[in-house]
Amino acid sequence: xxxxxxxxAVPAIDARALTRQYGGVTVVRGIDLTLPAGSKTALxxxxxxxxxxLLKMLSTLLTPTSGTFxxxxxxxxxxxVARSIGVLGHSPMLYEDxxxxxxxxxFARIYEVPDAEARIEELLRRVGLWLRRHEQTAILSRGxxxxxxxxxxxxxxxxxxxxxxxxxxxDPEGVALLDEMALAAPGLTVLAATHRIDHIDAWATGVVxxxxxxxxxxxxxxxxxxxxxTA
Amino acid sequence: xxxxxxxVGKDLQLAWRNREGWLSAxxxxxxxxxxxxxxxxxxxxxxxxxxPGVLWTTFLFAGVFAAGQSFQDEVDDGTFDALLLSxxxxxxxxxxxxxxxxxALLIIEFAQLILATILFDVGLLTPQLLGIVLIGTIxxxxxxxxxxxxxxxxxxRSVLMPVLALPLLIPLLIGAVRATGASLGLEAGTGPWMLLxxxxxxxxxxxxxxxxxxxxxx
Numbered sequence: 001x002x003x004x005x006x007x008x009a010v011p012a013i014d015a016r017a018l019t020r021q022y023g024g025v026t027v028v029r030g031i032d033l034t035l036p037a038g039s040k041t042a043l044x045x046x047x048x049x050x051x052x053x054l055l056k057m058l059s060t061l062l063t064p065t066s067g068t069f070x071x072x073x074x075x076x077x078x079x080x081v082a083r084s085i086g087v088l089g090h091s092p093m094l095y096e097d098x099x100x101x102x103x104x105x106x107f108a109r110i111y112e113v114p115d116a117e118a119r120i121e122e123l124l125r126r127v128g129l130w131l132r133r134h135e136q137t138a139i140l141s142r143g144x145x146x147x148x149x150x151x152x153x154x155x156x157x158x159x160x161x162x163x164x165x166x167x168x169x170x171d172p173e174g175v176a177l178l179d180e181m182a183l184a185a186p187g188l189t190v191l192a193a194t195h196r197i198d199h200i201d202a203w204a205t206g207v208v209x210x211x212x213x214x215x216x217x218x219x220x221x222x223x224x225x226x227x228x229x230t231a
Numbered sequence: 232x233x234x235x236x237x238x239v240g241k242d243l244q245l246a247w248r249n250r251e252g253w254l255s256a257x258x259x260x261x262x263x264x265x266x267x268x269x270x271x272x273x274x275x276x277x278x279x280x281x282x283p284g285v286l287w288t289t290f291l292f293a294g295v296f297a298a299g300q301s302f303q304d305e306v307d308d309g310t311f312d313a314l315l316l317s318x319x320x321x322x323x324x325x326x327x328x329x330x331x332x333x334x335a336l337l338i339i340e341f342a343q344l345i346l347a348t349i350l351f352d353v354g355l356l357t358p359q360l361l362g363i364v365l366i367g368t369i370x371x372x373x374x375x376x377x378x379x380x381x382x383x384x385x386x387x388r389s390v391l392m393p394v395l396a397l398p399l400l401i402p403l404l405i406g407a408v409r410a411t412g413a414s415l416g417l418e419a420g421t422g423p424w425m426l427l428x429x430x431x432x433x434x435x436x437x438x439x440x441x442x443x444x445x446x447x448x449x
Contacts, residue, residue, distance in 0.1 A: 059316060060315075060316065061312055061315060061316060063448055079318065082316060082317055082318040083318055085316065087313075087316050089309065089312070090309075091308070091309030091312070092309065093308070093309040093310055093312060093313035094308065094309075094310065094313075095241070095245065095308065095310055096308055097245055097248040097249050098244075098245075102244075106237060106241050107317070109233065109234065109237035110234050110237055110238065110314075110317045110318070110319050111317060111318065112233070112234070112318075152313070
């Protein structure tokens with residue numbers, strides 16, 4: 001793949017023959033996947049197709065049974081990969097006994113975010129939680145949990161966002177915010193599993209469809225490069 | 232160092248805010264020491280030979296009550312996955328849990344030593360005995376924190392914890408009970424038992440630090 005400048009672009013995600021078994025049952029079977037930097041890919045498939053397992057492997061949470069993959073050109077496992085990935089999963093991954101402010105402060109510290117207080121304020125204002133920043137996270141609604149999870153996933157300005165049904169619990173305003181901040185954000189590479197087929201036109205530039213752990217449709221690598229692509 | 236402080240601070244803050252488990256352990260330990268004090272005839276007999284067993288049985292079960300709780304809360308809320316996804320070294324995650332569990336259990340143990348000193352009329356707050364309790368607790372908490380991690384995704388983990396932990400803790404219990412007895416003047420010299428206790432504490436801490444990254448890999 002070449003950029004407009006003629007250089008070779010490093011794919012944001014490049015997977016080769018990824019396979020994962022659970023107790024002898026193969027859930028993901030030899031998946032090859034190349035996502036250009038800045039592309040937005042919707043991961044489709046029915047329940048049990050292997051979407052969540054594939055996303056967990058690509059986010060480095062699950063070790064593949066076999067196969068190799070690279071994130072931003074770094075072969076996984078690599079200590080440099082964690083700072084490149086933001087993950088928005090089924091669970092909001094938030095400390096319920098902390099306030100939204102404390103949650104983001106903690107994640108900003110472990111990701112060593114520069115100028116953290118300004119970044120936290122910016123994100124809390126954007127997701128509509130600035131005025132509720134001192135309330136306990138446990139009392140927030142499901143939708144606000146997901147908004148705060150979005151802020152957590154983006155706190156370190158990742159280059160790649162891996163999301164599993166990110167619209168869960170969000171109202172139309174929240175979905176619009178998700179599009180604006182993440183799914184359709186310029187430069188950010190997105191791979192998101194979704195069942196909202198009606199919504200993917202709003203953000204996706206390509207589609208990967210899984211069936212029984214195999215890729216049966218892949219238009220992700222033909223996605224146009226955006227300004228986030230690197231030469 | 233800043234990341235280590237952030238993780239340890241987070242674990243201490245969460246242990247304080249979500250302290251039901253530790254309060255239950257404190258209540259259990261207090262009831263156990265009180266019950267023992269009613270059972271022993273303080274007027275006619277010397278209770279000192281019984282105290283090492285009383286104290287370490289109480290400490291052991293109080294720890295089993297609560298040691299895995301903080302880890303389990305993180306697994307249930309998905310925040311443990313968030314930590315594994317972050318650039319934080321798994322060893323730092325382990326140290327955070329270890330320090331929080333250690334401080335909480337030491338507070339419970341110190342409170343029980345004060346209570347036992349009053350109820351049994353035996354001086355238990357000596358530097359030597361406090362040292363034995365500290366070293367024994369480090370070994371104990373290292374091992375139980377690792378086991379809580381290994382059992383975190385397993386069904387029936389509440390049963391698994393004591394079943395796995397108790398046999399592995401036998402050398403520590405022997406060393407702790409005998410060293411405590413020696414510090415109370417029941418036998419000559421704490422040296423050999425202290426050595427056993429220190430070797431066990433060092434071994435279990437080192438093993439836990441080395442095994443933790445493997446234990447959390449999915």
